[in-house]
Amino acid sequence: MILLISDLHLEERRPDLTRAFLHFLETRAAKAEALYILGDFFEVWVGDDGMTPFQHEIAHALKALSLSGTRLYLMHGNRDFMIGKAFCREAGCTLLDDPHVAQLGGERVLLTHGDSLCTRDEGYMRLRRWLRNPVSLFILHHLPLAKRQQLAQKLRSSSKQQTRMKASDIVDVTPDEVVRIMQRHNVRTLIHGHTHRPAIHTLEVDGQPARRIVLGDWDRQGWALQVDQSGFGQAAFELS
Numbered sequence: 001m002i003l004l005i006s007d008l009h010l011e012e013r014r015p016d017l018t019r020a021f022l023h024f025l026e027t028r029a030a031k032a033e034a035l036y037i038l039g040d041f042f043e044v045w046v047g048d049d050g051m052t053p054f055q056h057e058i059a060h061a062l063k064a065l066s067l068s069g070t071r072l073y074l075m076h077g078n079r080d081f082m083i084g085k086a087f088c089r090e091a092g093c094t095l096l097d098d099p100h101v102a103q104l105g106g107e108r109v110l111l112t113h114g115d116s117l118c119t120r121d122e123g124y125m126r127l128r129r130w131l132r133n134p135v136s137l138f139i140l141h142h143l144p145l146a147k148r149q150q151l152a153q154k155l156r157s158s159s160k161q162q163t164r165m166k167a168s169d170i171v172d173v174t175p176d177e178v179v180r181i182m183q184r185h186n187v188r189t190l191i192h193g194h195t196h197r198p199a200i201h202t203l204e205v206d207g208q209p210a211r212r213i214v215l216g217d218w219d220r221q222g223w224a225l226q227v228d229q230s231g232f233g234q235a236a237f238e239l240s
Helices: 015-026 055-069 087-092 122-132 136-140 145-165 175-185
Strands: 002-005 034-038 071-075 094-096 100-102 107-112 189-192 199-205 208-214 222-230 231-238
Touching: 015 055, 015 222, 055 107, 071 087, 071 122, 087 094, 087 145, 107 175, 122 136, 175 189, 175 199
Parallel strands: 002 034, 034 071, 071 094, 107 189, 189 208
Antiparallel strands: 002 222, 100 107, 199 208, 222 231
């Protein structure tokens, strides 16, 4: 069994999410061969040097799961793209490139956080290109911690305000971009998060049936996609 989750947005102000995630690690994830976390694991990340006791607690819980035999994989999201090697060492997880092709359920599956597919949101895409540029990342990592925290808060506030003002289709994935990236990587299954719109969409790629699985976000309930002998199945569960 393999599990995939995304968009937990863990933060100290949501102890209910933390409790639910720790319980998830101790129960379902403990029985899994692998756990994939496809971005926006944390609500915000300003750098490994700025880790809080709360974030260390999460890292230690992940490390315990890793030591028990479950392989852990983590992908950057738009909220936590500054997670680095130090956190991954502490958490016992492997940081994946975005996108990444994995063998799941006997087939090649493309994994991505999903924000790169929202090409109709031109303003966000310009910001994303700037933030992910190696030069920009170098500058960000070398800013004083307090300055990074201020910048992160500003970006979060701006993002929430702009998202409320944008049309629903603008902040969703672009269908043509979905097909393009699936053709590029020669896959028939794409799994992503980011949009907070859990569903399984059917489509065609090069005349062949294909599917796009959107992972659910953790807020009023949790979501996990399970891959096993019966196939790909996503379900919500109550936060405990």
